[in-house]
Each structure stands twice: as structure tokens, then as C-alpha cells.
Amino acid sequence: MAEPASRPGPLRHLVLVLGDQLDAEASGFDGFDPGCDAVWMAEVAEESTHVWSSQPRTALFLAAMRHFAQALGAAGRPLHYTRLDDPGNRGSLAAQLAADIARLRPQALVMTAPGDWRVLQALREAAAAAGLALDVREDRHFLCSVREFAAHARGRKQLRLEFFYREMRRRHGVLLTPAGEPEGGEWNYDADNRKPFGPQGPGFVPPRATFEPDATTREVIALVRERFAAHPGRLDSFAWPVTRAQALQSLQRFVDERLAGFGDVQDALWPGEPWLWHSHLAAALNLKLLNPREVVAAAEAAYRAGRAPLAAVEGFVRQILGWREYVRGIYWTQMPGYLERNELGAHEPLPAWYWTGDTAMACLKDAIGQTLEHGYAHHIQRLMVTGLYALLLGVDPKALHAWYLAVYVDAVEWVELPNTLGMSQYADGGVMASKPYVATGQYIARMSPHCKGCRFDPTQRTGDRACPFTTLYWDFLMRHEQRLAANPRMALQVKNLARLAAPEREAVAARATAIRRGEVAGA
Numbered sequence: 001m002a003e004p005a006s007r008p009g010p011l012r013h014l015v016l017v018l019g020d021q022l023d024a025e026a027s028g029f030d031g032f033d034p035g036c037d038a039v040w041m042a043e044v045a046e047e048s049t050h051v052w053s054s055q056p057r058t059a060l061f062l063a064a065m066r067h068f069a070q071a072l073g074a075a076g077r078p079l080h081y082t083r084l085d086d087p088g089n090r091g092s093l094a095a096q097l098a099a100d101i102a103r104l105r106p107q108a109l110v111m112t113a114p115g116d117w118r119v120l121q122a123l124r125e126a127a128a129a130a131g132l133a134l135d136v137r138e139d140r141h142f143l144c145s146v147r148e149f150a151a152h153a154r155g156r157k158q159l160r161l162e163f164f165y166r167e168m169r170r171r172h173g174v175l176l177t178p179a180g181e182p183e184g185g186e187w188n189y190d191a192d193n194r195k196p197f198g199p200q201g202p203g204f205v206p207p208r209a210t211f212e213p214d215a216t217t218r219e220v221i222a223l224v225r226e227r228f229a230a231h232p233g234r235l236d237s238f239a240w241p242v243t244r245a246q247a248l249q250s251l252q253r254f255v256d257e258r259l260a261g262f263g264d265v266q267d268a269l270w271p272g273e274p275w276l277w278h279s280h281l282a283a284a285l286n287l288k289l290l291n292p293r294e295v296v297a298a299a300e301a302a303y304r305a306g307r308a309p310l311a312a313v314e315g316f317v318r319q320i321l322g323w324r325e326y327v328r329g330i331y332w333t334q335m336p337g338y339l340e341r342n343e344l345g346a347h348e349p350l351p352a353w354y355w356t357g358d359t360a361m362a363c364l365k366d367a368i369g370q371t372l373e374h375g376y377a378h379h380i381q382r383l384m385v386t387g388l389y390a391l392l393l394g395v396d397p398k399a400l401h402a403w404y405l406a407v408y409v410d411a412v413e414w415v416e417l418p419n420t421l422g423m424s425q426y427a428d429g430g431v432m433a434s435k436p437y438v439a440t441g442q443y444i445a446r447m448s449p450h451c452k453g454c455r456f457d458p459t460q461r462t463g464d465r466a467c468p469f470t471t472l473y474w475d476f477l478m479r480h481e482q483r484l485a486a487n488p489r490m491a492l493q494v495k496n497l498a499r500l501a502a503p504e505r506e507a508v509a510a511r512a513t514a515i516r517r518g519e520v521a522g523a
């Protein structure tokens with residue numbers, strides 16, 4: 001990308017824009033003057049190697065960055081852009097910034113608050129080393145600032161989504177009656193959203209919006225294939241939105257065609273069906289191609305126009321206005337210590353097949369296979385298939401975090417880390433979730449037909465055909481019995497342990513050990 005023509009006067013502000021900050025209205029651009037300011041963007045290898053970033057994830061970020069750079073150019077904003085394949089690319093954001101500061105000599109640096117603690121520290125250090133002020137501005141993309149979240153959290157023994165979510169609905173006037181009460185009389189219709197598909201499966205689901213890669217995206221795909229050839233994931237079916245216009249089309253398609261069906265079967269799984277009734281908007285939101293306000297407004301408008309039922313719209317709004325803002329608040333109020341939390345003392349390595357999908361466990365094979373193919377899996381696949389298995393196995397939460405951050409196209413640390421460490425692994429000891437989400441293989445059997453095509457049996461906890469989820473579930477309860485017994489929400493599950501006589505406990509523990517040692521074929 002061409003460097004801007006040399007300017008007559010000094011460079012006042014260099015405005016730093018990261019790969020997940022592709023919003024031309026972001027606070028970093030406030031007061032931007034093309035006469036004396038310039039934008040800085042850099043593609044650097046470190047962002048694809050600090051975790052083993054999958055090919056779809058890296059390709060999406062780079063393609064979206066290059067399209068955003070083109071839009072900045074068209075809007076007349078001077079830009080200094082370093083490409084991954086530029087000779088002299090310094091390889092990390094901090095090193096590239098240091099080199100560009102020395103070359104461009106800006107008077108100050110400006111940026112919208114980044115999404116990663118690690119990146120913020122690195123850029124702060126680079127600015128300080130150059131003796132420059134770094135003006136980090138509030139990220140207006142979010143509906144709840146970190147300060148507001150901290151105020152919400154202050155004095156509370158436990159943080160729970162429900163209270164925060166109600167506050168957000170009230171504060172932003174979403175799905176309220178004129179009297180300020182929740183539409184339909186209830187705040188939350190989650191109980192209606194947990195149905196499996198019937199035996200006939202999901203039937204016809206309106207397809208997601210897909211986008212044929214243009215010349216810019218094809219160039220990125222070729223670069224990623226060559227430069228990150230050994231990284232996981234495939235690019236043959238890459239069709240993600242990479243511009244704001246495409247992201248808006250995806251939103252429109254979802255609201256028009258799938259929102260009405262979003263609620264009911266939100267937790268259901270079906271082999272070979274990755275997309276179902278989900279929105280697939282997380283990546284566009286996290287790259288800031290979409291604003292959550294417009295997403296929530298579009299969903300609410302569909303409800304008001306009678307185009308989608310309340311339970312579906314409320315369920316969707318809760319994800320965006322509730323969960324998404326809530327996990328961001330948790331991340332920024334708990335970091336940097338949060339990354340080190342390991343409350344359950346889990347230290348097992350992540351099984352190597354998480355990177356290949358090469359396992360005989362049908363549910364895991366399906367979830368990981370589509371993850372590698374598309375960089376996508378829906379929430380219950382992440383929480384109750386890949387996440388649950390790692391929790392039951394006792395995988396080191398940091399190793400699992402490195403996997404989730406690497407493989408999904410929507411993965412950015414502020415949202416991935418609390419979901420992995422907190423919601424899925426209970427490694428924060430209950431900051432985020434009131435109990436560990438644990439279940440046997442029978443949960444998966446209820447929500448999908450996976451078990452019918454699997455060599456394991458979800459009803460068995462011991463023996464050759466015992467489902468590893470089921471064995472490891474009982475083993476998990478035994479290993480953490482004392483701690484879990486103190487949690488009223490786990491009391492019933494722990495009480496069931498009393499049904500296991502000593503020889504059965506021993507058999508469960510022995511098979512769990514065999515699974516951990518890789519001695520059970522297919523697990």
C-alpha cells in the first residue's frame with residue numbers, strides 16, 4: 001500500500017489502528033486532521049504466532065485490514081501501512097511501531113483502547129521508549145464502559161449476568177414497554193431456548209450470507225497459505241464478510257431469515273451442520289465492522305414489526321447486550337491476574353487431536369472438524385463439547401485458552417479468555433459462572449444424534465464402550481467432591497456420587513487415568 005506523499009509540516013498525531021479496530025468512527029479518529037495526522041496499521045507475524053493462529057483466523061484479520069486500509073485511502077486519510085510480506089517488516093507491533101516512530105517522528109500517538117491487555121502493554125512500552133505520549137481513548141463500540149462495569153461490580157460478592165443484563169436493558173431502553181417494564185413481562189426467555197431438533201433434524205435452514213473472495217482477499221489467502229503453511233485450519237471455503245458493507249449484508253440476512261428461528265434450538269447440535277440458526281456475526285462485531293447498537297436495534301425492530309417472536313429476539317439481544325458486554329467487563333476488571341487463574345489445579349496437556357480432529361469421539365470430531373474448516377463452531381459446541389471435554393479431562397486452562405484464541409475467526413482475547421477460563425473451565429473459581437458446567441455424554445445424546453454414530457456409549461461410565469465424557473464426569477465429581485459439595489448448585493450432582501460403591505469408583509478412576517494416558521483407543 002502506497003505511503004502518503006511527504007507532508008510539508010511535522011506529523012502531529014499518528015493514530016494506531018489494530019486489526020480488530022476497523023471502525024472509521026472509532027474514538028481514535030476524533031479530531032483527525034488529514035493535514036497533520038496520519039493512520040498507522042501493521043500486519044505482523046507475532047499476532048499469528050503468539051498463539052498458533054489458524055489460517056482462517058489470520059486470513060480474516062488480514063483481508064479485513066486491507067479492505068479497511070482501502071476505505072481509509074478512499075476517505076482521504078493518510079495511512080502508513082506495513083504488509084506482512086514487506087521487506088523490513090519488524091515482526092511485532094511494538095518493534096514495527098518503534099521503527100515507524102523513528103522514521104515518521106510524530107509528536108504523539110493516539111489510539112482507541114485495544115482489546116488485549118498484552119497489546120496495550122506492548123504499545124505503551126514502545127511509546128514510552130520513544131518518549132512519546134500515547135493517548136488511549138475509550139472504546140465507544142461497547143455499550144458499557146469498563147468504568148461503568150467496575151461500578152456495577154463494586155460491592156457485589158458474585159457477578160452474575162442476569163442483574164447486569166437487566167441494568168443494560170433499562171439503561172439502553174431495549175425491549176421495554178412504555179412503562180419501562182420488560183416486553184412480555186419477563187426479562188429472560190432462556191427456558192424456551194433449549195430444545196433439541198426432532199429425529200428429522202434441523203430441516204431447511206436459510207443459508208448464511210457468504211462472500212466470494214475478491215482479488216484482495218485472494219492475495220491474502222495465498223500469502224497465509226504460504227507464510228503459515230503449518231498452521232491449523234483450511235481456507236478452501238473462506239467466505240466471511242471482510243468489509244463493513246458485507247457485514248451489514250450478513251446482519252440483514254440473519255435478521256430477515258434466521259432471527260425468528262434463533263431461540264428455540266439455540267443449544268441443539270446436528271452432525272455436519274455448523275451454521276444452523278445462529279447469526280455468525282461475532283467476527284464482524286469483534287473486528288468492529290458492525291456496531292452492537294445497530295445489531296440490537298435491527299433485532300428489536302424485527303420484533304416490533306411482528307417479524308420475529310419475543311423469545312427469539314430477547315434470546316439474541318441477551319447475547320449481545322448481555323453476555324458480550326459482561327465478558328468484556330470481566331476481562332478488563334480482572335486482568336492481568338485472570339490469565340493465571342487455575343482454581344481447579346488442572347495441569348493436563350491439551351490432547352494433540354484438538355489441532356486435527358483426529359478422534360473417534362463423534363461429537364468432538366464433528367465440532368473440531370468444522371472449526372478447522374471454517375474457523376467457526378456455535379456456542380454449545382464450544383461450551384459443552386470441546387470445552388466440557390477439556391474441563392473433565394483436567395486440561396491446563398492456559399493451554400486450552402491458547403487453542404480457543406487460535407482456532408476461531410471471532411477470537412479476540414477480551415471475549416475468548418473469560419468464556420474459556422471462566423464460563424467453560426471454572427478456572428476463575430466462580431467469578432463468571434456460579435458452578436462448573438459439567439455433564440455426562442447423555443447431555444450430548446439429548447441435544448444431538450452424535451452418539452448413534454459413535455463407537456462409545458453415553459450411558460456407560462466403565463467398560464470398553466464407556467463414553468469418555470461419562471467416565472470423566474464421574475471422575476471429575478470424585479476428584480473435586482469436597483469443593484463441589486460446598487456449592488449449593490452442585491449439591492444434587494455430588495449427592496449422586498453416593499450411588500457409586502468403592503469398586504465402581506476405582507473402575508471409573510482407572511479408566512479416567514487410561515484416557516489421560518492415551519491408552520483408550522479413539523479417545
Ligand code: FAD
Binds near residue numbers: 378416
Ligand atoms: P450467536 O449464537 O448468533 O450469538 C449472537 C452473538 O452474541 C454472537 O455473535 C456474539 O457476539 C454474542 N455472544 C453470544 N454468546 C456470547 C458469549 N458467551 N460471550 C460473548 N459474546 C457472546 N465469542 C467470541 O466472540 N469470540 C471468542 O473468541 C469466543 N470464544 C469462546 C470460547 C468458549 C470456550 C465459549 C464457551 C464461548 C466463546 N465465545 C466467543 C462465545 C460464543 O460461543 C460465540 O460468540 C458464538 O458462538 C459466535 O457465533 P455466532 O456469531 O453465530 O453467535
Ligand code: SF4
Binds near residue numbers: 455468
Ligand atoms: Fe460424544 Fe460420548 Fe456421544 Fe460419542 S458417545 S458422541 S464421545 S458423547
